[in-house]
Amino acid sequence: MKKVLLSLGYVLLLVIAAAAGFAAYVAVTGIPTYAPGHVNLKVEVVPAKVERGRKYASMLCISCHLDPSTGKLTGKRLADVPAVFGEAYSRNITRNPVFGIGSWTDGELAYLLRTGITRTGRYTPPWMPKYPHMSDDDLESIIAFLRSDDPVIAPVSLNPPGISKPSFLTKFLTHSAFKPLPYPESPIVTPAMSDEIPYGKYLSVNLGCFACHSANFRTVNELEPEKSAGYMGGGNPLPDLSGQIVRSANITPDETGLARWSEADFTRAVRTGIRPDHTVLRYPMSPMPELSEADTAAIYAYLRTVPKIHNVVARAELPAVVAGSVQGKALYYRYGCNSCHGDNGVGVGDLRRATLDYPTDPQLEAFIRHASSFKPGTKMPDWNGIIADNEYAPLIAYVRQLERVTESAK
Helix, strand or coil: CHHHHHHHHHHHHHHHHHHHHHHHHHHHHCCCECCCCCCCCCCCCCHHHHHHHHHHHHHHCHHHHCECCCCECCCCECCCCCHHHEECECCCCCCCCCCCCCCCCHHHHHHHHHHCECCCCEECCCCCCCCCCCCHHHHHHHHHHHCCCCHHHCCCCCCCCCCCEECHHHHHHHHCCCCCCCCCCCCCCCCCCCCHHHHHHHHHHHCCHHHHHCCCHHHCCCCCHHHCCCCCCCCCEEECCCCCEEECCCCCCCCCCCCCCCHHHHHHHHHHCECCCCCECCCCCCCCCCCCHHHHHHHHHHHCCCCCCCCCCCCCCCCHHHCCCCHHHHHHHHCCHHHHHCCCCECCCEHHHHHHHCCCHHHHHHHHHCHHHHCCCCCCCCCECCECHHHHHHHHHHHHHHHHHHHHCC
16 A cells, blocks of 8 residues: 555656646746748738728727827737736737838738737737638738728837736646647638528627637637637626726526627617617727628627527626716716726727817717717717716816826826
């Protein structure tokens, strides 16, 4: 018996030593590199492709790469990446040949978007989405947009404001669970819009609905999304731009999910950000006005087919900073303005432009009430009928104050 126990002890020591050695290796080597791929591809930059690419880039690329300070896709700190993954910055993807992607070939861009491997062999961390299921036409359309003369990708000689610092967990996962995805061996075709459920599934997968709305990013299956733990059942803890945790919604057809939502309810929520109960979706879920009603109808039809998951997801609570705040600041947080604009007003939407664009309070109030009328395609919800009439004045006063504080700190 003693010999058996002694042998087991040696085995345990060996396991511990191997684990410690692997941990040390991961910590030292960081995120692994791979042999870069070679794809022979030349994308035709024509208006139809550019416009379709703009639609997808607006939903998949711009919010992460757009720096409010430059107004271009020069990269920024990704404040909504969970802290467990470390500190993350997006890259400059303007047409600049040195700082951006101006010197990249179409094949190099396609290989990166499919597999997660850059032209130098660097593997992009988990916060950079990969698109192994996107059709060839849609992928090429995104590349066509990145080659276009759109102002947001005009060449800028600027590095992002910081360097990503992946955590040990991120490094460990890239050595174990998260690996480069295979480049498709055969063409991928977009399902016909008339084939509603397959088309809805295609959109939901390529928009990354499963990644946010499943149980946790650590258990997401990019190659086989439906095998992700808690597929579409919500509960994934996502930080907003204030660092507050917002858990993703259950979007299965269960009574704790979308069972009581009509197609019209779903379309309004996805395209405008307004729920059936007249509350507003919280960032990181942003409205997608780029989607047509046919698109959202197809996604809704697909979601009605996924297995039900009974999971009550609590809405985010007001942060402690609201307690004892002046009325304007309390309203800013109560309505979730901070989730998009951040605590300092410089987030997805930069409030430093409020005075420049809307110099009088009535003008700014009109914009807040009917943002889509002023800026078609904006991701800012129309707040008319949601914010009470007597709340606009104190809220706008706080926005003006926030703008002055932010400008003085520059």
